[in-house]
Amino acid sequence: MSTPRYPSLYQINTRVWLTARSRALGRAATLDDVPDEELDRLSSAGFDWIWLLSVWQTGAAGQRVSRANPEWRAEFAHTLPDLQESDIAGSGFAITGYSVSDTLGGDGALARFLARLRARGLRLMLDFVPNHTGLDHPWVAQHPEYYIPGTEDDLVREPANYTRVPRDGGDLVLAHGRDPYFPGWPDTLQLDYSNVATQEAMMAELLAVAGRCDGVRCDMAMLVLPDVFERTWGRRAPEFWPDATRRVRERQPDFCFMAEVYWDLEWTLQQQGFDYAYDKRLYDRLREGRAEPVREHLHAGLDYQDRVARFLENHDEPRAAATFHPDAHRAAAVVTFLAPGLRFFHQGQFEGCLKRISPHLVRGPEEPIDAVLSTFYERLLAVLRRPELRDGDWRLLPCGPAWGHNASWKHYVAYSWQLGGVHRLIVAVNASPVYSQCFVRLPFGDLAGSQWRLEDLIGEAVYTRDGGDLQTWGLFLDEPPWKAQVFTLAPAGRE
Numbered sequence: 228m229s230t231p232r233y234p235s236l237y238q239i240n241t242r243v244w245l246t247a248r249s250r251a252l253g254r255a256a257t258l259d260d261v262p263d264e265e266l267d268r269l270s271s272a273g274f275d276w277i278w279l280l281s282v283w284q285t286g287a288a289g290q291r292v293s294r295a296n297p298e299w300r301a302e303f304a305h306t307l308p309d310l311q312e313s314d315i316a317g318s319g320f321a322i323t324g325y326s327v328s329d330t331l332g333g334d335g336a337l338a339r340f341l342a343r344l345r346a347r348g349l350r351l352m353l354d355f356v357p358n359h360t361g362l363d364h365p366w367v368a369q370h371p372e373y374y375i376p377g378t379e380d381d382l383v384r385e386p387a388n389y390t391r392v393p394r395d396g397g398d399l400v401l402a403h404g405r406d407p408y409f410p411g412w413p414d415t416l417q418l419d420y421s422n423v424a425t426q427e428a429m430m431a432e433l434l435a436v437a438g439r440c441d442g443v444r445c446d447m448a449m450l451v452l453p454d455v456f457e458r459t460w461g462r463r464a465p466e467f468w469p470d471a472t473r474r475v476r477e478r479q480p481d482f483c484f485m486a487e488v489y490w491d492l493e494w495t496l497q498q499q500g501f502d503y504a505y506d507k508r509l510y511d512r513l514r515e516g517r518a519e520p521v522r523e524h525l526h527a528g529l530d531y532q533d534r535v536a537r538f539l540e541n542h543d544e545p546r547a548a549a550t551f552h553p554d555a556h557r558a559a560a561v562v563t564f565l566a567p568g569l570r571f572f573h574q575g576q577f578e579g580c581l582k583r584i585s586p587h588l589v590r591g592p593e594e595p596i597d598a599v600l601s602t603f604y605e606r607l608l609a610v611l612r613r614p615e616l617r618d619g620d621w622r623l624l625p626c627g628p629a630w631g632h633n634a635s636w637k638h639y640v641a642y643s644w645q646l647g648g649v650h651r652l653i654v655a656v657n658a659s660p661v662y663s664q665c666f667v668r669l670p671f672g673d674l675a676g677s678q679w680r681l682e683d684l685i686g687e688a689v690y691t692r693d694g695g696d697l698q699t700w701g702l703f704l705d706e707p708p709w710k711a712q713v714f715t716l717a718p719a720g721r722e
Contacts, residue, residue: 257332281319359404472500
């Protein structure tokens with residue numbers, strides 16, 4: 228199964244998805260109950276990847292922590308004002324086993340779902356959580372040496388980072404999973420990557436997961452890097468990812484690894500075998516609402532940019548519709564998803580959902596659809612199905628002053644896309660809250676001597692421009708705040 232140079236991914240909260248399906252059916256739904264029509268819709272929308280969040284087994288101990296934690300419960304109640312205990316199943320990242328939860332239909336239902344996806348040219352991505360397990364993972368009883376141990380003094384000194392674990396052979400004090408900057412996650416236990424046996428056990432888990440899907444999204448992938456692990460735990464760990472990615476690809480050459488990664492470690496993980504790494508930096512700069520840092524970020528080489536996953540929301544981030552003003556949301560979406568890399572969309576994003584759904588919940592709120600935003604995303608997805616956006620060549624375009632000392636040109640972000648000599652697009656965004664003007668310099672050397680037609684694929688504008696002026700001066704833009712345009716460029720009169 229081939230994939231384009233720049234694919235698109237759609238993230239689905241599996242448990243929430245099936246809870247909604249259960250209400251429609253009047254009984255508990257599994258992956259077998261997802262209708263073929265829904266998969267057809269995802270395929271026709273142009274997605275290449277479906278990421279099913281939270282399909283693996285979780286435990287009763289994690290669920291008890293989720294239900295008892297007052298801070299988490301306050302968040303859950305904000306999401307679901309009619310919150311019920313049954314809505315809180317425990318975090319999908321407090322995994323007790325890499326087998327599909329029986330409530331979702333078990334491993335058999337996942338295998339059938341995968342076959343249905345592949346029949347439509349879709350690939351399946353699942354979670355892999357390298358850093359920690361759930362509290363009641365079988366390894367706690369069978370292999371406690373796989374975990375970071377603590378002492379009674381640790382428990383007294385750092386109660387947020389250590390816990391007492393009851394066992395038939397005697398209680399243990401073990402560390403909660405965490406990163407070096409925040410307290411531990413109380414529904415998890417930290418794996419010890421300085422122990423080679425732990426790494427081999429996790430390697431076996433990864434190989435087993437890889438046999439049931441086409442790719443994995445690796446949760447907080449940077450936490451098991453030797454430098455990060457040592458900074459967190461004071462123990463030096465051997466490298467894990469280079470060997471892990473190599474061994475999986477020995478069996479499945481086209482297998483895909485996507486890293487959730489922060490702290491400017493994206494390039495590091497790309498070099499260790501990851502196909503894609505989260506581009507949180509672009510997201511943060513778009514939230515700042517200034518174009519210049521965005522343009523600076525996009526000057527990176529394509530050896531880096533082709534291998535980042537670009538998003539406006541996911542299960543960890545707030546909803547885009549709640550984060551950005553509607554006009555700024557559309558501008559940010561054009562900048563993000565028409566840049567090179569993996570285009571990463573989230574369930575509910577197209578409808579304008581406002582409430583983030585915690586991975587601890589199995590039910591989401593009912594929210595009205597934002598018709599204007601939904602129409603915008605329909606047009607954007609249609610643009611992303613074009614061949615130049617999937618397999619073409621991208622270029623960041625220089626912008627310059629429209630006249631004199633008018634510095635508003637700095638508010639623009641502009642790209643070109645080209646595939647062969649026929650398919651050409653110009654993307655131009657006034658990524659600011661003020662009216663702005665600029666000339667966008669075009670990279671095409673064959674414009675002079677002809678009239679050229681520019682048609683905005685996400686708006687209504689259609690222009691005819693002289694090719695000599697376009698080649699000499701560039702494309703003049705005089706646009707209101709947050710205006711985003713995606714122009715086709717073709718000789719005037721071409722059918």
